[in-house]
Amino acid sequence: MTLDADWAERWVRRTAEAVEAAKDELTELDRQIGDGDHGENLHRGFQAVVARLDAAAVEVSGLDTSDRPVGDVLKIVATTLMSTVGGASGPLYGTAFLRASKVSGRPQLDPSSVVALLEAALEGVASRGKAQVGEKTMVDAWQPAVDAAERAAQDGGDEIAVLRAAAEAADKAAHDTIPLVATKGRASYLGERSAGHEDPGARSTALLLGAAMAAALAGPDGGADGAAA
Amino acid sequence: MTLDADWAERWVRRTAEAVEAAKDELTELDRQIGDGDHGENLHRGFQAVVARLDAAAVEVSGLDTSDRPVGDVLKIVATTLMSTVGGASGPLYGTAFLRASKVSGRPQLDPSSVVALLEAALEGVASRGKAQVGEKTMVDAWQPAVDAAERAAQDGGDEIAVLRAAAEAADKAAHDTIPLVATKGRASYLGERSAGHEDPGARSTALLLGAAMAAALAGPDGGADGAAA
Amino acid sequence: MKKLLNNPADAVADSLAGFALAHADLVDVHRDPVYVSRKDGAVNGKVGLVSGGGSGHEPLHAGFVGDGMLDAAVPGAVFTSPTPDQILPALQAADGGAGVLAIVKNYTGDVLNFETAVELAEAEDLQVESVLVNDDVAVEDSLYTAGRRGVAGTLAVEKIAGAAAARGADLAAVADVARKVVANVRSMGVALAACTVPHSGRPSFDLADDEIEIGIGIHGEPGRHRVPMASADEITQALLDPVADDLTLVPGDRVLLFVNGMGGSPLSELYVVYGRARRLLEGRGVTVSRSLVGSYVTSLEMQGASITVLRLDDELEALWDAPVHTAALRW
Amino acid sequence: MKKLLNNPADAVADSLAGFALAHADLVDVHRDPVYVSRKDGAVNGKVGLVSGGGSGHEPLHAGFVGDGMLDAAVPGAVFTSPTPDQILPALQAADGGAGVLAIVKNYTGDVLNFETAVELAEAEDLQVESVLVNDDVAVEDSLYTAGRRGVAGTLAVEKIAGAAAARGADLAAVADVARKVVANVRSMGVALAACTVPHSGRPSFDLADDEIEIGIGIHGEPGRHRVPMASADEITQALLDPVADDLTLVPGDRVLLFVNGMGGSPLSELYVVYGRARRLLEGRGVTVSRSLVGSYVTSLEMQGASITVLRLDDELEALWDAPVHTAALRW
Ligand SMILES: Nc1ncnc2c1ncn2[C@@H]1O[C@H](COP(=O)(O)OP(=O)(O)O)[C@@H](O)[C@H]1O
Ligand SMILES: Nc1ncnc2c1ncn2[C@@H]1O[C@H](COP(=O)(O)OP(=O)(O)O)[C@@H](O)[C@H]1O
Numbered sequence A, B: 001m002t003l004d005a006d007w008a009e010r011w012v013r014r015t016a017e018a019v020e021a022a023k024d025e026l027t028e029l030d031r032q033i034g035d036g037d038h039g040e041n042l043h044r045g046f047q048a049v050v051a052r053l054d055a056a057a058v059e060v061s062g063l064d065t066s067d068r069p070v071g072d073v074l075k076i077v078a079t080t081l082m083s084t085v086g087g088a089s090g091p092l093y094g095t096a097f098l099r100a101s102k103v104s105g106r107p108q109l110d111p112s113s114v115v116a117l118l119e120a121a122l123e124g125v126a127s128r129g130k131a132q133v134g135e136k137t138m139v140d141a142w143q144p145a146v147d148a149a150e151r152a153a154q155d156g157g158d159e160i161a162v163l164r165a166a167a168e169a170a171d172k173a174a175h176d177t178i179p180l181v182a183t184k185g186r187a188s189y190l191g192e193r194s195a196g197h198e199d200p201g202a203r204s205t206a207l208l209l210g211a212a213m214a215a216a217l218a219g220p221d222g223g224a225d226g227a228a229a
Numbered sequence C, D: 001m002k003k004l005l006n007n008p009a010d011a012v013a014d015s016l017a018g019f020a021l022a023h024a025d026l027v028d029v030h031r032d033p034v035y036v037s038r039k040d041g042a043v044n045g046k047v048g049l050v051s052g053g054g055s056g057h058e059p060l061h062a063g064f065v066g067d068g069m070l071d072a073a074v075p076g077a078v079f080t081s082p083t084p085d086q087i088l089p090a091l092q093a094a095d096g097g098a099g100v101l102a103i104v105k106n107y108t109g110d111v112l113n114f115e116t117a118v119e120l121a122e123a124e125d126l127q128v129e130s131v132l133v134n135d136d137v138a139v140e141d142s143l144y145t146a147g148r149r150g151v152a153g154t155l156a157v158e159k160i161a162g163a164a165a166a167r168g169a170d171l172a173a174v175a176d177v178a179r180k181v182v183a184n185v186r187s188m189g190v191a192l193a194a195c196t197v198p199h200s201g202r203p204s205f206d207l208a209d210d211e212i213e214i215g216i217g218i219h220g221e222p223g224r225h226r227v228p229m230a231s232a233d234e235i236t237q238a239l240l241d242p243v244a245d246d247l248t249l250v251p252g253d254r255v256l257l258f259v260n261g262m263g264g265s266p267l268s269e270l271y272v273v274y275g276r277a278r279r280l281l282e283g284r285g286v287t288v289s290r291s292l293v294g295s296y297v298t299s300l301e302m303q304g305a306s307i308t309v310l311r312l313d314d315e316l317e318a319l320w321d322a323p324v325h326t327a328a329l330r331w
């Protein structure tokens, strides 16, 4: 199992599917403490990403793409999200993918490169959003995911182990945003009333990282979890 | 039992009470096939009438009013309704009382004078509203009331018998407007959809004529039906 | 019922009090009896214009008092025609010596109360002409109805007659141009949700979540047909076609297209209706040379819209374009 | 959900298409990417003004494009900030060689997307200044929030900065006067009923029949407090007092009082609020010298209103009075 540009494509296509499936759930979370558009925003963005990747796939079909840098795919994702999502999450996810693309110039990612990718993404979100852990934003999912990925890599885990650690940590961490009082983003306007609801951006981060792991597990031809990429 | 100016006062004061009690019912009827203000319109108007009569009562208190023309009271009612009710019913009831006042110049009304009063009122409504029987308006209550009053007088009935005939006919006739399709007034805009609802103006006419009879029955000191005027 | 109101009985008075303060440069608001007149009174030698009717249609009519439009407006209780004792002083206040045009929407109540007031005014040697506005094609104009209602087309009558008066036309000429507008303007409306009259506290009719009323008036009356909810394009066509047909528009005609909100529908939706109505008119070979989009002739907080089309010629177009300076319409 | 819409996904596009047709004399509406610019492009030598944000607040911002106000507006999806690829061409279209002022409401999304666009514009040698509008006193401006939101006060910033630009002030001066407005304007709003975002189909929050939300924003977000329904006088005081206190108004101050409808409340109710707010200000010894009443910065069909107070001096008053000719504001 190698994490190459094809994996990156599978990752974002799976994210698009996951977002589509969870669109109403994300929107409902955002309706509780925001403005009820997060599902629609990400759906619009990842549909556009898929369309861009489809178009790019036609261009490169027949060419040997085995040494295509992973970052090339991530950069397409970044610019597409930036120009189609809007809202707060568009620039935030856009910056995450842009920074990730910059540290993913090689055609294959080893465990430490995966950690570097995630660290760069987190750094992008946190610096763009000027947010820290505990403010009830997507940073509250990204930070534990990065921490867990770093530990998994230090423990000698392979790429999949690293991604699994990140995904599982993000999923739990998204849930853990429920009691928090928001101090960044639109939910902060609610003050204390923001407590008791999961942060939509933290939930979508968990979906994104879950898709990264699933794409790795599935392999180029569908593979382990049975779903075609 | 004589029908004098005091009776006329009792009549309109009782009408004010009846309208107050039936305000919501009249408004609801008007909501079905009109614009939902008939109860409020008449309530505003008859409250103003009562206030005017109260003020006038202070002026004349102590004076001998036994030869006061019945029409004097009716004229106050007419001008007050015209300047406070608005809508269609204001000018219509206003004209009815104005015409009625003109034929009620004497201080006492005998049965044929009562019939003349009612005929004049009907003539006022019908000419002002250019409405005929069957158009689902207050004319559909006034006309049968006048017809019944005429018959009662021809049959030798006294004032009370005449008013009773008018009141009972109006009450039944108001009910009989239910199946009609309106061709005058606001309800006519509904076309066929106006059928199946009682006309609010016909109902308020029945209230008005019911109050005329009750005021006659009650006499100057409360009397027969036990309610003070 | 949730409204930004105090005692429902004071709804009109409280609103007019705020209106008076906000537009003290344009109007005087009189109480007891209630009417609104332009600041500094009638214009000497100019034909005066007066309109009025029940309240609940704001900015109509008080919002149209000012240079180039009305000289006085007479607001009744909510959805209830004003009384002659209100209308009479408004007619007098509007008279600058050249007579007064009363613009009356065709409702039994408005007609009867204005009739009485005009009689009283004439008895005091005021010269008054009346024009009846009846632009609503939802109501059949036949022996079997009270005739078509006056709805949003009233704005066009007031604007254009107001411009004619401002230009110095005499009473007969102002009345003529007003009647010319009436002859060339048609409207039809839809409600997505009813409105609630303050003192009643109940919606004026009950609509299911998937129903709309086509052919409504501006008093919360139910419409002519209750139909299933449809797309903006379909609804627009259901309103525009009867309007255009009744006007017998032919290719080459030039019109004003006015999409009016009923009070509770957002401007963004009115533009959707406008866009579709315009394409439908263009599909008939009709040129839309003037446009107005906004909530000007409303029915409290009713959700919905109406479409008004006025056939233009050079005269009407120039009068429409003439300057106007009122609280709600200004150019 | 009943709205005058076709496919909810096309809500913004359909509405803009109608807007473009209705106001072809004032604006050009561009697609792909979507932005609105004034007819005939940037004015040579004049500082350009650009604003933008999510749609659903109409007439803000596109309705304010024209002489004396904005040169371009950038509408995002409903309640969703526009993207940098829309904002960049709008900045470019607004540039008449004297630089561009970007007026940004303080929302994380608007701030981030404008930031990116401004960076891109600067990379292409466009001179851009940004001003952040944050007039909503319902939100505490502290380390523990994203800061106060920009709401209806944005209209005042756009009008006054637009007038300064029209008079020929340079970019720094236009930005300064815009910041002066920001420093002197405060707002607070109330919702009687929520709004429904077209693609969601559900009300943005659920309110009981006897509850209102105080301190709402303009995106259907719930407010700061949910309280029992109250009279217009009480609600007005609950909005006006925090606004006046935060502005530290003192006797002798002169202000603009702007009562803004949220989209679904009738004008008549706004005047009730206006009247009460005015008396409250006068009770504080404050003079209301300018007024605006209407639905200008809306939240779809939300029922409710906001109160905005801007402390005036001679400069701001003169710029407010300066001529403006846009689809939604004109004098
Ligand atoms: N300053 C910030 N830093 C990090 N994440 C943020 C910040 N502000 C908002 N977010 C994230 O964005 C999510 C909302 O995204 P979205 O609904 O698409 O945008 P908007 O709030 O503009 O409607 C929040 O749930 C939160 O996770
Ligand atoms: N042309 C008419 N002739 C006689 N009665 C009429 C006419 N038009 C309306 N009415 C009566 O007036 C009643 C409505 O009164 P009201 O609701 O107070 O006035 P509006 O219709 O102006 O709201 C109707 O129920 C009907 O009985």
Ligand SMILES: [Mg+2]
Pocket: A030, A034, A035, A036, A037, A038, A087, A186
């Ligand atoms: Mg959101």
Ligand SMILES: [Mg+2]
Pocket: B030, B034, B035, B036, B037, B038, B087, B186
């Ligand atoms: Mg009625």
Ligand SMILES: [Mg+2]
Pocket: B035, B037, B087, B088, C054, C079, C080, C081, C109
């Ligand atoms: Mg009425």
Ligand SMILES: [Mg+2]
Pocket: A035, A037, A087, A088, D054, D079, D080, D081, D109
């Ligand atoms: Mg948003």
